[in-house]
Amino acid sequence: MSKEGWIKTTCAYCGVGCGVEARPMSNGLLEIRGDKQHPANFGKLCTKGIALGETVITDGRLLAPTLVTDKTQSRQEQTLSWDDATQLVAEKFKQTIQEHGPDSVAFYVSGQLLTEDYYVANKLIKGFIGTANIDSNSRLCMASSVVGHKRAFGTDTVPVVYQDLEHADLVVLTGSNLAWCHPVLFQRLKIAKQTRPEMKVVVIDPRQTATCEIADLHLAIESGSDVALFNGLLRYLADHDQLNQAYISQHTQGFESALQGCLNVVQAAEITGIDSELLTQFYQLFADTDKTITVYSQGVNQSSQGADKVNSILNCHLATGRIGQQGSGPFSVTGQPNAMGGREVGGLANTLASHLEFDKPEDVELVKAYWESDNVTTKPGLKAIDLFDAIDAGKVKAVWIMATNPVVSLPDTEKVKRALANCPFVVVSDCIKETETTALADLLLPSQGWSEKSGTVTNSERRISRQRRILASPGMAKPDWWILTQVAKKMGYSRAFNYLHEGQIFNEYAKMTTINNTRGENRDLNLIGLTQLDDSGYSKLTPQQWPVLEYQTELQHQRMFSNGQFYTASGRANFVTVQYSKPKSTTDQRYPLLLNSGRARDHWHTMSRTGLAPSLAMHTPEPYVSVHPDTAKQFKLTEGGIANISNGDIDIQARVDLDSGMARNQIFMPIHWNEATASNGKPCALIAPYADPISGQPEFKHTPVKVESWAYRCEALVLTRSPLDLGSMDYWVKQKLPQGYLYRVASQTASTDLVLQLSQLMQSETGKTLAYDGQESEYRQAIVRADRMQRAFVVKQQLSDDDLEWLKALFDETEADSIEQQFLAI
Numbered sequence: 001m002s003k004e005g006w007i008k009t010t011c012a013y014c015g016v017g018c019g020v021e022a023r024p025m026s027n028g029l030l031e032i033r034g035d036k037q038h039p040a041n042f043g044k045l046c047t048k049g050i051a052l053g054e055t056v057i058t059d060g061r062l063l064a065p066t067l068v069t070d071k072t073q074s075r076q077e078q079t080l081s082w083d084d085a086t087q088l089v090a091e092k093f094k095q096t097i098q099e100h101g102p103d104s105v106a107f108y109v110s111g112q113l114l115t116e117d118y119y120v121a122n123k124l125i126k127g128f129i130g131t132a133n134i135d136s137n138s139r140l141c142m143a144s145s146v147v148g149h150k151r152a153f154g155t156d157t158v159p160v161v162y163q164d165l166e167h168a169d170l171v172v173l174t175g176s177n178l179a180w181c182h183p184v185l186f187q188r189l190k191i192a193k194q195t196r197p198e199m200k201v202v203v204i205d206p207r208q209t210a211t212c213e214i215a216d217l218h219l220a221i222e223s224g225s226d227v228a229l230f231n232g233l234l235r236y237l238a239d240h241d242q243l244n245q246a247y248i249s250q251h252t253q254g255f256e257s258a259l260q261g262c263l264n265v266v267q268a269a270e271i272t273g274i275d276s277e278l279l280t281q282f283y284q285l286f287a288d289t290d291k292t293i294t295v296y297s298q299g300v301n302q303s304s305q306g307a308d309k310v311n312s313i314l315n316c317h318l319a320t321g322r323i324g325q326q327g328s329g330p331f332s333v334t335g336q337p338n339a340m341g342g343r344e345v346g347g348l349a350n351t352l353a354s355h356l357e358f359d360k361p362e363d364v365e366l367v368k369a370y371w372e373s374d375n376v377t378t379k380p381g382l383k384a385i386d387l388f389d390a391i392d393a394g395k396v397k398a399v400w401i402m403a404t405n406p407v408v409s410l411p412d413t414e415k416v417k418r419a420l421a422n423c424p425f426v427v428v429s430d431c432i433k434e435t436e437t438t439a440l441a442d443l444l445l446p447s448q449g450w451s452e453k454s455g456t457v458t459n460s461e462r463r464i465s466r467q468r469r470i471l472a473s474p475g476m477a478k479p480d481w482w483i484l485t486q487v488a489k490k491m492g493y494s495r496a497f498n499y500l501h502e503g504q505i506f507n508e509y510a511k512m513t514t515i516n517n518t519r520g521e522n523r524d525l526n527l528i529g530l531t532q533l534d535d536s537g538y539s540k541l542t543p544q545q546w547p548v549l550e551y552q553t554e555l556q557h558q559r560m561f562s563n564g565q566f567y568t569a570s571g572r573a574n575f576v577t578v579q580y581s582k583p584k585s586t587t588d589q590r591y592p593l594l595l596n597s598g599r600a601r602d603h604w605h606t607m608s609r610t611g612l613a614p615s616l617a618m619h620t621p622e623p624y625v626s627v628h629p630d631t632a633k634q635f636k637l638t639e640g641g642i643a644n645i646s647n648g649d650i651d652i653q654a655r656v657d658l659d660s661g662m663a664r665n666q667i668f669m670p671i672h673w674n675e676a677t678a679s680n681g682k683p684c685a686l687i688a689p690y691a692d693p694i695s696g697q698p699e700f701k702h703t704p705v706k707v708e709s710w711a712y713r714c715e716a717l718v719l720t721r722s723p724l725d726l727g728s729m730d731y732w733v734k735q736k737l738p739q740g741y742l743y744r745v746a747s748q749t750a751s752t753d754l755v756l757q758l759s760q761l762m763q764s765e766t767g768k769t770l771a772y773d774g775q776e777s778e779y780r781q782a783i784v785r786a787d788r789m790q791r792a793f794v795v796k797q798q799l800s801d802d803d804l805e806w807l808k809a810l811f812d813e814t815e816a817d818s819i820e821q822q823f824l825a826i
């Protein structure tokens with residue numbers, strides 16, 4: 001802690017891993033600023049990071065272990081002690097394992113966990129329970145990159161550093177809206193381009209996004225055709241004598257096989273939908289520019305051909321020797337704050353901890369010896385989609401979900417709901433009490449949130465940073481690692497889980513990276529330089545970029561594979577033969593448009609955190625669907641109207657956003673809204689569970705749908721100081737305001753019916769009722785108590801921003817007479 005009370009920690013959002021300084025304020029919130037010493041951001045923060053201090057309120061928090069004794073509509077709950085709750089988990093899991101075997105239980109975890117939490121979860125289930133049925137929501141994010149890295153390099157290694165963005169002469173951004181999804185990295189790139197205007201930026205994306213602001217060339221690729229584009233690039237390099245033959249012969253293998261079947265420019269242009277001249281321009285630019293970095297993210301990974309897309313990119317960098325050198329390399333940017341840390345400690349079903357692998361029997365033996373357990377599982381477990389299929393089929397009978405909301409984030413929502421509803425025992429550890437997933441739990445366990453927990457995270461350039469505890473935890477909330485250890489002890493594994501604090505867990509993990517790997521000779525991940533940290537050293541840990549062979553007292557920028565040596569059996573990188581294949585889903589006359597899902601700039605995942613920040617909510621208050629104006633005209637959609645989007649089985653609604661940067665055959669929706677924040681605006685409900693057969697990563701970018709106007713007869717604004725249940729309304733969206741909550745409502749019924757519904761909601765609040773009846777044009781009602789408006793609504797055929805500003809101003813008013821006079825004025 002500084003003399004001024006600032007505490008260094010790390011942001012809770014994307015994989016950039018920005019350093020944050022936080023200071024508690026007298027109102028219970030946090031003052032936030034960027035950490036100027038942190039190498040990820042040097043003091044810069046995005047809108048979400050700046051608003052972190054607004055999100056530490058206790059609204060909606062899960063405060064105590066809670067047993068759900070009746071999951072029907074009447075829902076009955078019972079508060080438990082931690083001892084009773086962890087005993088119940090231990091007994092249920094032990095009983096399930098005894099009756100059905102270890103593969104009948106599972107964990108589903110999250111990139112929101114800290115590395116220490118992740119490590120303990122992985123150790124418990126793979127090392128002592130004896131199953132690898134632990135998977136992470138990182139499966140939805142970076143699994144295809146993991147496969148691509150391992151196939152090409154022999155290990156899951158991101159070879160570049162952020163500094164390469166500033167040194168590159170060509171930056172290719174593919175499947176990445178960096179401006180919105182990794183804003184601080186985008187700003188670094190933008191500044192670098194302003195400093196060196198000769199730097200070229202190419203954006204490959206079906207949409208013209210905010211990232212195109214700095215693009216010299218935008219290639220509007222057809223959805224799902226990335227392999228064709230990069231295979232075409234590989235062929236072009238070969239045909240024009242632009243290969244690095246020395247590098248290929250000395251440091252790689254499999255090139256000739258990978259080249260077979262690659263496409264020429266004309267063929268690639270036909271499949272990708274990119275004009276052949278533009279495509280040639282890009283290919284020649286890539287060929288001519290030694291310092292080239294290719295940044296890719298979910299637009300590449302989230303595909304039924306995601307792993308092949310990754311390897312098509314890696315092939316081009318290997319063919320030119322552009323890897324491990326300053327300003328060059330393929331760069332997978334992760335989506336979550338600790339997706340990388342989870343990969344390091346084996347948080348995915350198909351990996352062991354410390355980058356040890358199931359397919360190497362000697363690695364399994366190393367893990368057995370290190371953990372001193374004869375029950376270490378020897379085979380991979382179920383990946384996310386397969387895991388929930390197994391729950392649905394009754395094969396997995398007990399599941400523990402930690403720090404994630406799969407009912408919102410996984411494809412095929414109805415199947416996930418059905419699976420959890422029928423599962424005999426569902427445990428959910430979370431900060432928030434009411435999510436779509438907690439609604440299906442038998443036992444809820446309150447976990448600490450950002451600013452309350454302590455541990456480490458690893459960002460996209462392999463840099464380990466500390467998250468530090470700043471505020472006390474509300475209620476009975478505990479660290480995830482602590483909850484896991486209590487269950488482990490009650491299952492009979494006390495000796496292996498007798499940790500006193502998270503620093504001990506980190507020490508054990510750091511030492512594990514050195515087994516049969518003293519100086520990183522056998523694996524990329526090595527933390528020997530951190531194995532001697534005492535409690536004080538762990539507490540003061542500064543950012544460290546792995547491998548850490550010695551404690552880094554000065555800033556490091558370590559590129560991997562600079563020596564041309566890889567972690568394959570031969571020491572050479574592998575070219576991987578990949579061929580383009582069409583996505584599994586295709587449009588037709590019934591479903592003529594492709595739904596592409598992703599993130600909005602100011603929200604995060606399922607909004608359990610960003611939804612608490614009023615400043616973020618005002619930017620994007622409602623679910624929206626971006627549509628090209630020509631497409632909107634074709635399907636009779638209007639700006640600001642509501643569209644109905646359907647896959648034939650499920651319908652959702654969202655506000656129409658006209659965007660000329662959209663392709664005419666596509667629409668785009670952000671993923672953030674869910675049943676707690678909107679009536680029916682969740683795109684994952686429409687997405688089929690098609691996944692990459694190797695990585696298991698679902699295809700979130702390519703869902704055939706139809707759209708039509710969702711006509712409504714009237715709208716309402718509802719302001720309240722406490723949350724309301726608007727579940728019976730046709731369309732509603734919940735938004736956090738400083739003074740309470742705002743609900744935006746649209747109804748297909750007559751305004752008189754909507755007024756009646758809202759009036760009934762008002763009755764649960766005490767106070768003086770104010771009512772204004774303008775007949776069909778407008779109706780207003782409010783409850784005033786203690787010189788404050790407690791609840792109010794306005795119903796009109798069409799509302800405006802002026803209506804909202806007027807109502808919000810009245811909510812800030814502190815004189816009852818003035819409130820009444822203004823509210824009842826004509």
